[in-house]
Amino acid sequence: MTSFFSIIVILLLGLLPVAFHLHYHRRGKDDCFFLELRILNFCLWRYQIPDWQREALTNTEAEK
Numbered sequence: 001m002t003s004f005f006s007i008i009v010i011l012l013l014g015l016l017p018v019a020f021h022l023h024y025h026r027r028g029k030d031d032c033f034f035l036e037l038r039i040l041n042f043c044l045w046r047y048q049i050p051d052w053q054r055e056a057l058t059n060t061e062a063e064k
Contacts (some may be wrong), residue, residue: 013039016039016040017039017040018037018038018039019037019038019039020035020036020037020038021034021035021036021038022034022035022036030050031050032048032049032050033048033049034046034047034048034049035047035049
């Protein structure tokens with residue numbers, strides 16, 4: 001029964017509209033990116049990336 005439920009969920013995810021949305025917020029010195037996952041206009045997952053953290057990642061990659 002568990003595998004049947006898993007198969008149904010996977011099939012439904014293939015049929016429902018899924019959208020990833022990335023946008024940039026500038027609030028003075030507090031710049032950040034937001035990454036959202038939406039299914040049928042319901043926000044299921046939201047992740048905030050501070051701008052200083054993003055710059056640290058690109059600087060690390062440049063040093064290699």
